[in-house]
Structures are given as structure tokens and as C-alpha cells.
Amino acid sequence: MSVVIGEISYTNIRPFFFYLDRPMLKEHNCQFVPQVPAQLNNEMAKGRVDIGGISSFAYAEHALEYTLLPNLSVTSYGAVNSIFLFSKVPINELNGKKVALTWSSASSVNLLKIILEHFYSMTISYTTMNPNVGSMLEDHDACLLIGDDAIVAKREYGSSLHHYDLGELWFNQTGLPMTFAVFAVRNETLRHHPSLVGLIYRSFLQSKLESESKNYQPMIAEIVKSHGGEKSFWDHYFQKLCNDFGPEEQKGLFYYYQLLYKMKYLTNPVEKLQIWDGAISK
Known part of the structure; x- marks a missing residue:
């Protein structure tokens, strides 16, 4: 096997x-x-x-x-430089707006929901799409991209769109990595x-x-x-x-x-992190 x-x-x-x-x-x-x-x-x-x-x-x-x-x-302790929310308007104006989410990640999608709904107390309409800034922003006010897609998009759209680093937003709110x-x-x-x-x-x-x-x-x-x-x-x-x-x-x-x-994005609580204690000795 x-x-x-x-x-x-x-x-x-x-x-x-x-x-x-x-x-x-x-x-x-x-x-x-x-x-x-x-x-x-x-x-x-x-x-x-x-x-x-x-x-x-x-x-x-x-x-x-x-x-x-x-x-x-x-x-990341602060900016991660590869997970960005790109927006037509400043982030504090997104309440009631439509946000397109990349289908390629679960961690970043749920982190964005924490940031917008918990930290900014917003109500957002989400759509999951293929990671392409142009198509995502055709009918949406903002979009989330991660990884290499986000890095390329930052090069191309960093000067024409508002952009926010999710690692930085999280750290600013919590002081935690x-x-x-x-x-x-x-x-x-x-x-x-x-x-x-x-x-x-x-x-x-x-x-x-x-x-x-x-x-x-x-x-x-x-x-x-x-x-x-x-x-x-x-x-x-x-x-x-x-x-x-x-x-x-x-x-x-x-x-x-x-x-x-x-926030009910997890069905069951994580009571503890189960970390392998035999990693070095095995």
C-alpha cells in the first residue's frame, strides 16, 4: 500500500x-x-x-x-502578501455588497467572513467563483484571491483597486498570527x-x-x-x-x-489541537 x-x-x-x-x-x-x-x-x-x-x-x-x-x-504575523481582498470601494463601505470568493481555499474564505462579519459587523452576499479578478468583479463589489493568483493580481490591479491583506487585517484585530x-x-x-x-x-x-x-x-x-x-x-x-x-x-x-x-461556520467545536508527539522519535 x-x-x-x-x-x-x-x-x-x-x-x-x-x-x-x-x-x-x-x-x-x-x-x-x-x-x-x-x-x-x-x-x-x-x-x-x-x-x-x-x-x-x-x-x-x-x-x-x-x-x-x-x-x-x-x-503570518501580519501581512502574508499572497491573500488579498480586492475591492472597488473601501472595505468599510462593503456592508450589504456582493463579494466573490475563490473556490481554491477554505481557510482564507472563512477568515474573510470573520473579518467582514465579526470584526466589521457587516452583512455580505457571497458567490464562489474561479479565481480571476476581471470576471469576479463584473457583477461583484469585491473579490478574494489567494496564493499565486493573488500575487499576480496584486501586480496587475494593485494600483487600480483597493486591496487588503487578510493576514494584516487579522493581526491588527487580534495581535495573533x-x-x-x-x-x-x-x-x-x-x-x-x-x-x-x-x-x-x-x-x-x-x-x-x-x-x-x-x-x-x-x-x-x-x-x-x-x-x-x-x-x-x-x-x-x-x-x-x-x-x-x-x-x-x-x-x-x-x-x-x-x-x-x-459564527456557526464550524458544525463542531475544536476542543484541542491533536499534535503528534511521536514525530521525532518514530
Whole structure:
């Protein structure tokens, strides 16, 4: 039986995958599935992905079925620089307006709902659409984009539209970091393949540490070639992201879950974050 590793197809998670020894992991019967967060969330819920990066909201929906891996996340303390609300009007004028949401992420969509409905006390009409600024704003007043789609849109529309960084809005309201993606493993996979899960985890951790030790430079050089943009942008982008998942990151994520349950966007409360305590020793 193979273990399927989910790989979010956005640059923000690349430090965890850039230095992976993929041939070695494939020799251990691992397969890689690169998809956008929403697709990976769905595949993991159906048991077709066993371990990897998923939307933090997806963990909340399956907290009794998944276990989180420590020390690994995509988190921001303030601006995340790849999750933006683009708007025709200032954000404080969006009450009663129509907002288009990208279909590709659950964490950011629900974070936007917290920001607009809880922090700004607004009533909003939402529509989920393909992530394209032009089509999203044809019949809507604002739109949410994430990941590489948001980065490209910021380059093209940053001077013509109001734009708001969701990580910055969250931090300004709470003083807490926001964790957008976590690394999780299905409990069934952890029971049947604990040693292999440990090998995969240590591979993620080593890739993260090597990326950081080299200041992301080899990875950034590749991203500039494949995605464009100025090197200075990507330098700033990765320096601002936090790849850890310690007590402070967990505190911010738990508060996010509490608000979602209070607002009825989560059916069941997340009583605790189930984090694997055998990650290093296995």
C-alpha cells in the first residue's frame, strides 16, 4: 500500500518540498499529489491523500480524524502578501455588497467572513467563483484571491483597486498570527504506517530547515524563472512568512477555530489541537 503525500501547488509551501529527497520517498512507496488547497482538502477527506499540507480550516472539519504534525505550517504575523481582498470601494463601505470568493481555499474564505462579519459587523452576499479578478468583479463589489493568483493580481490591479491583506487585517484585530495551512496526517495512516509517517515528517522538517539556512535563495531563483516577479519581492515574501507551528501559532489558530464555531461556520467545536508527539522519535 502506498502513502499519498499532498502538495499544495502554491509557492508559499515550497520550502517544505524544495529539498525533499523524492526518489528516496518514492522508494518507500510514497506518491506525490500537487493540487490547490481545496482539492487536497477534498482528497484527504475521502482518504485518497494520507499526509501533507492542507488548509487549516480542513483540519477543523476533521479534527477527530487527523493529527497535526509539529513545527510545520504556513503562518503570518501580519501581512502574508499572497491573500488579498480586492475591492472597488473601501472595505468599510462593503456592508450589504456582493463579494466573490475563490473556490481554491477554505481557510482564507472563512477568515474573510470573520473579518467582514465579526470584526466589521457587516452583512455580505457571497458567490464562489474561479479565481480571476476581471470576471469576479463584473457583477461583484469585491473579490478574494489567494496564493499565486493573488500575487499576480496584486501586480496587475494593485494600483487600480483597493486591496487588503487578510493576514494584516487579522493581526491588527487580534495581535495573533494566522496559520493558513497546516501539515496533517490521517489517523488511519498514522496507525498503519507510523515509521513511514516519521520518515516523511523528518523529510519535510529537513527541507524547511535547509530552505531557511540558505535564506531561500536557490528556491527563489527558481521561482523567479517559473513565476516571474522581482527577486526583491520574493525575498521579502519568504522572510515575512513563518514556517513554524509552536505555541503562539497554535494559539492564533485555536482562536480562529473558536470564532468560526461561534459564527456557526464550524458544525463542531475544536476542543484541542491533536499534535503528534511521536514525530521525532518514530
